[in-house]
Amino acid sequence: MNKFARRFLKLILGLFLYALGIVFTIRANIGYGPWEVFHMGLSLVTGISIGEASIIVGLAIVAVTLIMGEKIGIGTLLNMLLIGFFLDLLLAIGLIPKVESVLVGIPLLILGLYVISLGSYFYIGSGFGAGPRDSLMVALTRRLGWPIGLIRSLIELAATILGWVLGGMVGIGTLISGFAIGFCVHSSFKLLKFDPTKIRHSTLSESYAELKAALRL
Numbered sequence: 054m055n056k057f058a059r060r061f062l063k064l065i066l067g068l069f070l071y072a073l074g075i076v077f078t079i080r081a082n083i084g085y086g087p088w089e090v091f092h093m094g095l096s097l098v099t100g101i102s103i104g105e106a107s108i109i110v111g112l113a114i115v116a117v118t119l120i121m122g123e124k125i126g127i128g129t130l131l132n133m134l135l136i137g138f139f140l141d142l143l144l145a146i147g148l149i150p151k152v153e154s155v156l157v158g159i160p161l162l163i164l165g166l167y168v169i170s171l172g173s174y175f176y177i178g179s180g181f182g183a184g185p186r187d188s189l190m191v192a193l194t195r196r197l198g199w200p201i202g203l204i205r206s207l208i209e210l211a212a213t214i215l216g217w218v219l220g221g222m223v224g225i226g227t228l229i230s231g232f233a234i235g236f237c238v239h240s241s242f243k244l245l246k247f248d249p250t251k252i253r254h255s256t257l258s259e260s261y262a263e264l265k266a267a268l269r270l
Contacts, residue, residue: 057267060179064128067176070168072139077165080149081158084224087209087231094219104141108133114185121192126182127260133185162226166234170241178247182254191249202239209234
């Protein structure tokens, strides 16, 4: 398997794990995670699915990160499309049952946050372009110079407030997610010795050139 194919598989794996982590947090049934509060609020207002809401929000964030100078790659585009797709698919097939106990819900939620962090590691590390939300996280980290965990937590809390205003479900799990996601991302990246700001991402044109070169091998 050539390098391009390995990177692409790493990207798809990361996006699937990210969506799976979101499903864990939803099925924990103690309050949606920050972005899911926002997506669900948007879903309630517009009548679209939570996955479709995720895609629309991703498109809007991409516009913001472009203004901030972040690159757009195939990974950015697939992030917008596939996480929402995988999310709707996993929820539809009922792979993860909804729990009814807070004592079970809290560990399931924390597990979901770490799965999300692992997914971020894989798809950012593939170098095809960070997803919209992580591009924003990286862009703000570069601009402000603050710890990446703090930046992530502030973004998540802002999404929570907007989602709550729109009618998204907020609970103890939302509070845990809002404060814990930054720690989970920071600790996971530190354990894996991964610095997302040092990853050079391929642009769309560069990825196309790499694909053509790989096909000639």
